[in-house]
Amino acid sequence: MRYLVKKQAPDILGMAARYFHTTRHLKPGQILGRLLAQSKKKVGLPALPEPPDKLEGTLKSTVPFVHHDPWNSGKELREGRFRFLNYDAHLGWPANWKAPGLPLLWQFNLHYFDYLHLLSREEQLEISSDWVRANRLGNTVGWHPYPTSLRVVNWCKLRLDTPELLRSIYQQASHLYRNIEFHQPGNHLLENAKALIFAGGYFEGQGEAYRWLRRGLRIFQRETPVQVLKDGGYFECSPMYHAIMLKGYLDIINVLPQEHPDLPLLRESAKQMTDFLVSVTHPDGHIALFNDSTHEIAVSTRSLAQYAQDLLHHQARKLYSFYETGYFIHENPSIYLIIDGGAIGPDFLPAHGHADIFSFELSFQERPFIVDSGVYEYKQGQMRRYARSTRAHNTVTIDRADQAECWGSFRVARRFDPKDVSFTRDRHGSRFAGRFDGYGKLIGDRIVHRRSIRCTDARRQIQVEDSITGKGKHLVESMLHLHPAASVEREGNSIKLRNGQVECLITVERGEVASEGGWYCPRFGVKQKNTVIAIRAETELPVELSYTITY
Template sequence: VNLIKWLQQQPSLEPHWLDSLATQAHALSEQIEYHILANHLFVNGKALVFAGSFLNGDRADSWLSKGLKILDEEIKEQFLADGAHFELSPMYHASLLWDICDLLNLATHSELPELNIRKNQWKHQIEQGLVWLRSLQHPDGGIAFFNDSAFGIAPTLLDIEAYALELGCRAPNDMPTATIAAVHQVESGYVAINFGDQCKALLNLAQVAPDYQPGHTHADTLSFELSLFGQRVFVNSGTSQYGEDAERQRQRSTAAHNTIEVNGENSSEVWAGFRVARRARTTVGKLEQTVDTVRISGSHDGYLRLPGKNLHVREWVAMAGELQVIDSVSGTFDQAVSRLFLHPDIRITQQGNTVTITLPGGQVAVATLEGATRINVVSSTWHPEFGKSVPNQCIVAEMSTDKLTTRITW
């Protein structure tokens, strides 16, 4: 696709350039990634559409037809009713949203009838996808780190919005303006709670998905992230690499996310580089909103496979200047641990069960943990980009009973 964009700008084209492009397009058409599916298959279809639109002849027509057939099927398959991409990674969602913008751009300028008849569908998908991505943004304009996500890979929301606007897309801003208000993206399973004053919590009540290709899944069920006054405070650990080594496994593990780990086990059995065996199934309660309070709960059965047949239930209660996270773990267990990873720019001091959190701008928040037998602040790492590991700190609380209440105030 990038090669075609470049060729389009050249005043003259050498025949061997086009021969090379045709050879590559033919090779792709014979090696479609049906064995991987998901975003791989989608971008295969996009590439064939670009090649088939740019080149002429029977083979080019067949690539265009094959690419459009893939895209017609995969857009319907891969995008949920709330606009989310079904791999539930904000990074891949943003990447594929840009891909659809490219397709709409191609349709607008090529004026091929096969593309023109799909323009309205592609435009609608972009607008829906933008609404979803806005809800999963932190106030700093960056994505949340759920599943495989990192900065610097996909275009930013700001870039996608600008591109979409040039293409005539008008995505409504559905984010509530009330002081305390929440948006529940029901089909994808995420909740955004807005407190006002650039304070926002993002909650993960999603399923492991898609069920047949969960390659970018982390064992992060019921994790959350929190920004205060435009600054990220609690962060999931991110993704700095792919592959199959121990570090890849650690970054996908429950222990690398803001949730509860029972007996040192993952909530979903992530393995190899892109595999998941037994996975947590999430049950989500109803989102309750009043004038001054938002309340939602969820549970997952990922630990029912353990000897204690454990069920993790987490409830979030949001009020002005306060977020409560209430965890309970049923059944017997040797150890249940809550982790809260802090952004590297955050400074903290601990006194007993109270942790004072100081933001770079001087604002202060306080986290009080009730129901912990031991609370430690340990050194850890955050992975905001591929190839990057940044030192940070983590609050580790060992549950003394079956219930832990974490109260964050600011």
């Protein structure tokens, strides 16, 4: 027995340390809100007030809404085939709303009703009415505040107006009003608030709708200065969630009266967010995959930029420095380089952050060459751990440790911000520089990583230099993840890459070259094998690694 206790103690202490470093950054409201949400699951949900006897739903929009479902078609839905996260399931028509055996996020998507616009009016009413009859109020997936929020907005946008559906929308909004996710003070909270604004406007002057509208607008008033950073980036530092939140801002602007006093704040934020989104989008139209991002979940950059232009009369501008978010871009007619030089996310909400400080993505002539690994799934497991790890990104890992202690599906224990970050541009090119001392705290030996990326347009070169100082012997590796379409020819320390008819050459000046297999996950549920170049040295510190990319 003494042996068992002694053997298990380090794991117990390690888990306790993880929880401590994870929870110490949380706001008191997050902890209290989570406890309250858990208590509601145990004791049951409070009764809702009865809707008014006669309900009418009215929603006016300035321009047509932008709808988005990247997976389904009306024909397949009518045949009972539903596809979410690139996984098909036959649920029948109308659907088996319990979706047995399918992942929680897949079930969430089923209850969002993002696919509703693909159906005829008769089919929209049929499947929505079936949902009402099959999903009574309770602690079920369909009544979780997040899918409830998206469903309320989708039903209001399509102006579902039968007495049964009007009554249900009212009840769903009433339920949401009493179960706002204040303990999730990021995109979840804004989606809750958006739904309250939509429902409050849809039932204007009826029952408690004015309370929903007022609460939703107050949340946006309070959260916008926090969640939309001064450079226009969304504070969870994910281009995908940035695009999702931008669509939310544009939708709200679309339904508020032109004279509404909150419009100046919302419009200015949406303009800045549009500029940011256009800037972090590759020439092929795909967003950078930093942190939790994939290519298909959010509306495309092109569609959102057009939505903003139609609604705000704003022509998006490309910018190159985003110090608050931590993104920096070098672009010329031949290349697009984007660098992640920021923190992994807000300390109290790093759920969608990856250990990817100083990573980058690189395209040549609209073709991707060096890529982020993306996201395969949110479910805890091997692929979730891989996607969030430092080794899955184009930066330096030491002793194969991560820059941050990502664990579970969305948790982060110890995490450390980059320092001395700078980005300068002139007529010759640009230079990025930054310092990361987190390894010294995670590993010890006073380890500090400094990275410099210099772009020289006239030479058609990108020079990457990594300096690692400290003491002791360590394995230092600088990773490069190649797009699956890129072929590789290696001769000594020279690596020729080709994607279609486009070529570039990587020349390693300092460090030994090795290659290994990796995963590229540009869409949920999709993983493609790719080649990963590791430029490494196992030696006493200090050490320098460097390579030049010529295009």
